[in-house]
Amino acid sequence: MPRLASHPDEVKIVSRRFGMGAAKIDRYLKLGGYASAKKCLEQGPDWIINEMKLSNLRGRGGAGFPAGMKWSFVPKQSAKPKYVLVNGDESEPGTCKDHLIFLHDPHAVIEGTIIAGLAIGAKVGFIYLRGEYRYLLEIMEKAVADAYAKGFLGNNIFGFDTEFQVITQTGAGAYEVGEESALMESLEGKRGIPRIKPPFPAVVGLYGGPTVINNAETIASVPHVIEMGGAAYAAVGSARNGGTRLFSVSGHVEHPGVYELPMGYNLKKIVYDVAGGIRGGRNLKAVVPGGSSTPVLLPEEIENLGMDFDQVGKAGSMLGSAGVVVIDDQTCMVEFALRTISFYQHESCGWCIPCREGTDWLKKSLTRFHDGFGEAKDIDNIQYLAENMLGRTFCPLGDAAAMPTLAFVKKFRKEFEDHLNGKPCPFAKHVELAVI
Amino acid sequence: MSPRNASSETMTLFSPQLAARFDALVQKYPAKRSALIPMLLYAQDEVGYLSDAVIAEVAERVGITELDVRNVATYYSMLRFKPAGRFNIQVCTNISCMLLGAFEIYERFQEELGIGHKGVTPDGVFSLEEVECIGACCWAPAIQVNYEFHDEIKPELVPGILDGYRGRVEILSDGSLSPGWKAQAEEKASDA
Numbered sequence: 023m024p025r026l027a028s029h030p031d032e033v034k035i036v037s038r039r040f041g042m043g044a045a046k047i048d049r050y051l052k053l054g055g056y057a058s059a060k061k062c063l064e065q066g067p068d069w070i071i072n073e074m075k076l077s078n079l080r081g082r083g084g085a086g087f088p089a090g091m092k093w094s095f096v097p098k099q100s101a102k103p104k105y106v107l108v109n110g111d112e113s114e115p116g117t118c119k120d121h122l123i124f125l126h127d128p129h130a131v132i133e134g135t136i137i138a139g140l141a142i143g144a145k146v147g148f149i150y151l152r153g154e155y156r157y158l159l160e161i162m163e164k165a166v167a168d169a170y171a172k173g174f175l176g177n178n179i180f181g182f183d184t185e186f187q188v189i190t191q192t193g194a195g196a197y198e199v200g201e202e203s204a205l206m207e208s209l210e211g212k213r214g215i216p217r218i219k220p221p222f223p224a225v226v227g228l229y230g231g232p233t234v235i236n237n238a239e240t241i242a243s244v245p246h247v248i249e250m251g252g253a254a255y256a257a258v259g260s261a262r263n264g265g266t267r268l269f270s271v272s273g274h275v276e277h278p279g280v281y282e283l284p285m286g287y288n289l290k291k292i293v294y295d296v297a298g299g300i301r302g303g304r305n306l307k308a309v310v311p312g313g314s315s316t317p318v319l320l321p322e323e324i325e326n327l328g329m330d331f332d333q334v335g336k337a338g339s340m341l342g343s344a345g346v347v348v349i350d351d352q353t354c355m356v357e358f359a360l361r362t363i364s365f366y367q368h369e370s371c372g373w374c375i376p377c378r379e380g381t382d383w384l385k386k387s388l389t390r391f392h393d394g395f396g397e398a399k400d401i402d403n404i405q406y407l408a409e410n411m412l413g414r415t416f417c418p419l420g421d422a423a424a425m426p427t428l429a430f431v432k433k434f435r436k437e438f439e440d441h442l443n444g445k446p447c448p449f450a451k452h453v454e455l456a457v458i
Numbered sequence: 459m460s461p462r463n464a465s466s467e468t469m470t471l472f473s474p475q476l477a478a479r480f481d482a483l484v485q486k487y488p489a490k491r492s493a494l495i496p497m498l499l500y501a502q503d504e505v506g507y508l509s510d511a512v513i514a515e516v517a518e519r520v521g522i523t524e525l526d527v528r529n530v531a532t533y534y535s536m537l538r539f540k541p542a543g544r545f546n547i548q549v550c551t552n553i554s555c556m557l558l559g560a561f562e563i564y565e566r567f568q569e570e571l572g573i574g575h576k577g578v579t580p581d582g583v584f585s586l587e588e589v590e591c592i593g594a595c596c597w598a599p600a601i602q603v604n605y606e607f608h609d610e611i612k613p614e615l616v617p618g619i620l621d622g623y624r625g626r627v628e629i630l631s632d633g634s635l636s637p638g639w640k641a642q643a644e645e646k647a648s649d650a
Contacts, residue, residue: 025597
């Protein structure tokens with residue numbers, strides 16, 4: 023079982039029940055569970071959406087769209103059934119927070135799904151987990167069955183004249199399916215290729231019906247927003263960024279782990295205090311702040327950086343999925359860039375040409391570079407390729423590959439130049455040297 | 459090919475439990491086709507891979523063409539069309555794991571097993587795969603063996619992990635080999 027980390031600066035809201043056996047429904051009830059869903063049944067959809075808007079809860083999947091506003095876009099009247107879709111396809115490298123939510127607090131996901139359903143008038147919610155999370159899917163399935171047995175799901179939930187069904191679903195290995203429109207395609211039993219927007223899912227979504235799609239962490243936060251009240255939840259975070267965030271801190275730190283910290287918490291403190299600083303007394307070279315698709319930051323850029331969507335955006339990167347990857351000074355950034363791009367090349371669904379061809383050429387160029395066959399003009403070519411991928415694809419996967427590439431080349435140009443003219447990688451550990 | 463089991467109405471490749479599960483699965487969604495991806499994965503778990511016969515039966519159950527099933531199945535990286543080892547070792551080498559030595563671990567598995575990416579050992583016990591992020595970044599370097607996670611591993615732990623799984627094969631071969639294992643053994647026998 024994955025190790026739980028803790029730190030005194032943590033504000034435990036979503037992770038409050040981690041390690042407390044809350045996957046068992048009776049335990050979850052003892053810990054105050056399902057009270058928020060009952061309250062929402064009494065208060066009605068307008069009240070729920072208002073509390074959600076007050077909470078400033080923004081999408082935890084990475085885009086940071088205000089959840090309350092997203093819910094309010096769903097038309098009240100609809101000829102087709104409406105749906106809630108919970109995105110647990112967690113696949114962004116550096117991110118493992120939903121893993122812990124499904125493991126320790128599956129009922130919070132169910133309760134949040136019920137509340138989202140009440141808010142938009144949906145009768146069915148889907149909870150989609152990536153295929154690799156089989157043991158977590160089994161935990162979720164057990165939790166759903168227990169909730170049905172208690173009458174919290176079904177035709178008359180909590181004894182009210184309201185129907186709500188929850189269906190769990192497994193993926194089968196695809197990063198792209200984490201994108202909301204590709205997720206709907208996958209759930210409909212198709213290849214996970216993105217749909218063009220508009221129409222947005224809130225209008226035309228799953229099976230053609232209006233659909234609200236939220237990340238698992240967003241949904242698991244919802245019962246807490248209701249319990250605390252939207253305004254109190256918002257007060258925990260920073261301006262326009264309500265509540266807390268589960269930061270997955272990984273890489274070269276002394277104490278990697280998932281830490282729940284208020285929005286706006288300082289990134290330098292995350293690296294040096296919360297995660298215990300750089301491993302083995304080495305120095306910091308760079309930090310990827312929000313999963314592998316977010317542009318890398320230099321040590322001087324994290325000094326006064328508050329980790330919320332707006333501040334990280336202003337610093338030229340993104341909060342993304344809050345997967346903080348810490349890189350020490352013994353790491354080759356060309357190799358790091360290559361591994362990052364290899365991932366996007368592997369995961370590009372091939373639908374949009376700039377992404378399919380762009381990721382492939384970036385991988386080829388970076389491989390050649392790291393093997394010692396790079397030429398000076400390749401550095402500019404890599405940049406040119408990445409610039410021409412930006413904004414030219416249906417979904418953000420093309421951008422997710424291009425943005426970090428641009429940052430690697432811009433911020434570590436010297437390291438790229440150090441690989442020129444057949445020079446061996448200065449940090450070579452396991453690279454086959456291509457010098458002839 | 460595994461023997462066909464009689465199910466309630468039709469002949470099926472799958473165990474009675476799995477056939478019953480599939481009967482329920484196609485009823486579960488607003489559209490039958492939504493059952494396709496879980497069905498393929500669960501079928502693979504039992505049979506070992508998506509054989510032509512598996513694809514034909516799944517197509518019939520979902521009510522779409524075999525071509526359509528293949529079109530979808532080839533998209534998903536966990537689905538395979540050839541048998542893997544009884545224990546499929548998936549080594550994550552994505553960034554968080556790479557920073558903490560995933561390549562060394564991957565190399566150690568290659569040395570111990572004598573196979574590379576997507577290779578299968580001659581005895582069919584193990585297969586090896588270098589995979590993308592498996593969502594265990596804070597417990598890196600991590601691997602998955604079938605669906606089991608192993609966190610914070612080191613190269614020197616590799617032989618012990620392999621021994622643990624070898625031990626489980628012996629228990630299984632004592633009368634209760636999994637169908638995945640069986641399918642592969644039979645295919646080997648027919649090749650020979």
